[in-house]
Amino acid sequence: LVETIGCSGMTHSAAMAGEILPGKTILEALNTDLVCDAINVAMRELFLQIVYGRSQTAFSENGLPVGAGLDDLGKGLRSMTGTIFSTKAKGVRYLELTEGYILKTALDKDNQVIGYQFVRLGKMMEDIRHGKDPKEAYEKNIGTYGRFSPEQGAVKYIDPREE
Incomplete structure (x- = not known):
């Protein structure tokens, strides 16, 4: 199996x-x-x-x-295992994917995940190593994937570690 x-x-x-x-x-x-x-x-x-x-x-x-390893495939990436949990009661919860650590997931009117916000940890750590302020590095490396905005159908945002 x-x-x-x-x-x-x-x-x-x-x-x-x-x-x-x-x-x-x-x-x-x-x-x-x-x-x-x-x-x-x-x-x-x-x-x-x-x-x-x-x-x-x-x-x-x-x-x-x-x-x-990944250093041969893409600068700023890091070796990681994607972490995704799913239950019938709560649905899917993306915690970490190749893009990075998942901050929030966007849900549509049917409570389905349609996008997410993430922080690129590899790039963030590179910036910090090169002298950038950690808060600035964090904010600079936040991105989204999928339909994350209300205009794209997101009606609710959840922290997958809290809800």
């Missing part, structure tokens, strides 16, 4: 996968259309790794060098 799926750089699709895949067998998971080609390809590659016992380097041109 699929217990978890991890993906870096495609956390929105990974969030969808986190909602759809738990409890499915590997075959059911592979047969699930997750809309995002990157996640579908990732599922195929995970399947190949499980079946054939290969590592990620088997699918990279010339393999990945020892010690390769």
